[in-house]
Amino acid sequence: MAELGSARRLPRFGFLLMLLLLPAGSALEEPHHRTNGSATHKKAFPVLDFNYEHVRIPFEISLWILLALFMKLGFHIIPRVSHVVPESCLLIFVGLLVGGIIKAMHDKAPILDTKLFFLYLLPPIILDAGYFLPIRLFTENLGTILVFAVVGTLWNAFFIGGMMFAICQIEVAHLGGVSLLSCLLFGSIVSAVDPVAVLAVFEEIHINELLYILVFGESLLNDAVTVVLYHLFEEFSHAGSVTMGDAFLGVLSFLVVSLGGILAGVVYGIVGAFTSRFTSHSRVIEPLFVFLYSYMAYLSAEVFHLSGIMSLIACGVVMRPYVEANISHKSYTTIKYFLKMWSSVSETLIFIFLGVSTVEGPHNWNWLFVVFTLVLCLVSRVLGVVGLTFIINKFRIVKLTKKDQFIVAYGGLRGAIAFSLGFLLPDDETKHMFLTAIITVIFFTVFVQGMTIRPLVELLAVKRKKESRRSINEEIHTQFLDHLLTGIEDICGHYGHHHWKDKLTRFNENYVKKWLISGERSAEPQLISFYNKLEMKQAMMLVESNSSARLPTFASAASLQNVQPKEAAPRRAIPSISKTREEEIRKILRANLQKTRQRLRSYSRHDLFMDPFEDNMSEVRFRKQQVDMERRMSHYLTVPAKRQETPSVRKVWFEPEHKVHTYDLDDGESPAGLSFRPKPRPPEGVDLVDEDTPQNTNQGTAQPGQEEKLKPSCCLSDPGPNTEEEA
């Protein structure tokens, strides 16, 4: 209990300290300036000086970010709370506290500035979501998602706006001054489902992927609608009247905004993919290209008032398959981690600022308005979802059940986007009233709906996310079924989903990949790259878990496109392993078979699947392993152990001089064959030989000659240091 208490106190103490520093800093400047004023007499050279103003802004920014991080730490130390209350609620609560403290000190708190939000805080979250978007699921349900996003949001906006106008007409409310257009503007702001809030809540409840993609996809795609409606109504409320021509222009504008945004994203994505083709010599800056191109896509779209979110998503989606084929493994990891990191921090900051702004902002509480807004939001959401599902189900193969509908309706959370858009409104009384209502809706959805959705999901026994690793079987059979279905569709003469997908894939393979992927990887079938990833992962795991056991032989089959069909290579006698050893190895492999590195399929902000390349523990074990092996190998002539992976490889290579070299390779050489039958090995294939067999000496002598061949045959695009790497 003591630790819990101190853990709770520590973050509190931490930020209290920080907060004290803020005003203290500003207070301490005064004497400094005064002394400068009376500079007639010589003053002593200041050994120690205090100049806070100099670093004020970065200092404060850093303090805020530190605060956010401490909060995150704190919440996970207290397990009971974080299980009941979603993190977003806790963060808003903290924000409220901080806001209250700042207000108590009569200081001006930073508010969720619109520019800050839209330009700095939102893009990382969207990029993170878009880059790791499960494409297959998304495209399969695209129709449904679009209907919800476009039609649903339109319905919400008009229904809420219209009804609120009707409410405003009631004498009692004294709200006669609010025009229809203002109400519609308000409706359009408050109707959009917010991706940040949805992500924050949904990733904690681990709901099944279909529902997740429906709600999340809707929250992403409705950005275009929101942008158009917002600007439309804003323009109209200045103009005062609406004509048919304006309505038509609105529709046109919607098409331009959404398609233009996507186009901008695609263009940047292709340019980014093309750039990554040439980065083989400067691996260190590769992640930056990904981030910058995406950010530029977002900003460029914002310049033209196109949908920045859709642009960002399109850029990430287009760029990803090609970039991942081109970049090194370390860059891939960097991108993954940085995206998660930034989006995590962003999300935390957004919620904290939301809390602070609530305390800070000028409020105009109007009971009628606020209550009705809340009620109408819920009602319109439910009606919209139910009505649209009824229509959609006529076209879907897998229908949406009542439970699904409920979760979709209940998961329509509002968040910071609504608040920021509200903040953009011109400053007047109605604005404050709107803001208050928006904040109330946000609070309600995040707190009430966010907290209750988890027990409801359990109560209704909604299908949860299947924690499955993709096996090679699934991969093969899924592709098989794709081909089969395409064939059947062709026989029926029906140009359906599979037909177009097949056409796109074929176009991709024949033209696009050649341009955007460097080297031989451009011709690699998807199945092979998938398999290679499995293999290398397994190989790594085998090494780690097999510390004291003898190492098996790896028969390296011919590598991918570096196929030197030198099957005529001298047949080397591979020492056979005893049956029991083979069984043992098989068992280990089968056990480790499931722990394969996979593409990050999880939408979770907090979990990255354990990857032996990144896991520190395995790193430690691996290094220990290396040292052990080195010691053992020193007795025999060496056999370099070749564990290869795509795209990049940490190759552990033992030299006769007992030095351990690690290289980073960037080649698509496959580690293939984990069969233990003797096979002819091409020159690159090297194996760790059983220590006890005397055949070592023969192989040992053959190795040095082979070592030279090893170097030029692989593309050492990221040549690691030649000496032993420090951990």
Added chain:
Amino acid sequence: MGSRASTLLREEEIEEIKKETGFSHSQITRLYSRFTSLDKGENGTLSREDFQRIPELAINPLGDRIINAFFPEGEDQVNFRGFMRTLAHFRPIEDNEKNKNPTASEPLNSRSNKLLFAFRLYDLDRDDKISRDELLQVLRMMVGVNISDEQLGSIADRTIQEADTNGDSCISFQEFIKVLEKVDVEQKMSIRFLH
């Protein structure tokens, strides 16, 4: 050729097909016109050449196998009934069908029948097992010519290793079903057109 279509497809036949496959009246007529358009020989049956004339099938890696699936054992012609019977596997599963009388025979588009259809495409010799060679053949067709035999062999080995629970180095139908239990077969193997 509308008159020919109506004379060749009698109402009783439509009813029978409807009962056997579950297609609706309009679908059956729609697919019949497709059938006749493919039937260049105008003899009421389709041969393998008729199928191969479809351009997209020629570039489909599984094209030949799919075509073969339409033809019953050893025959070279398939009539409209057979055509519909095969296509019935890809009909989307209706909700109301799930509550059907359990003693009635399983409809052609049930989950296990769909999977059986796919299984039979792998298992050419119909011994109810996918052997390593059969798997290799399919892999070779899907992956193209650039990959070495060895590599394909290791993929096949790995696949069998993952799926094989009874240790016979082949994938039986039960093991096949088990491997695909996480895949949403009802959706993957259905064509909305045939709804």
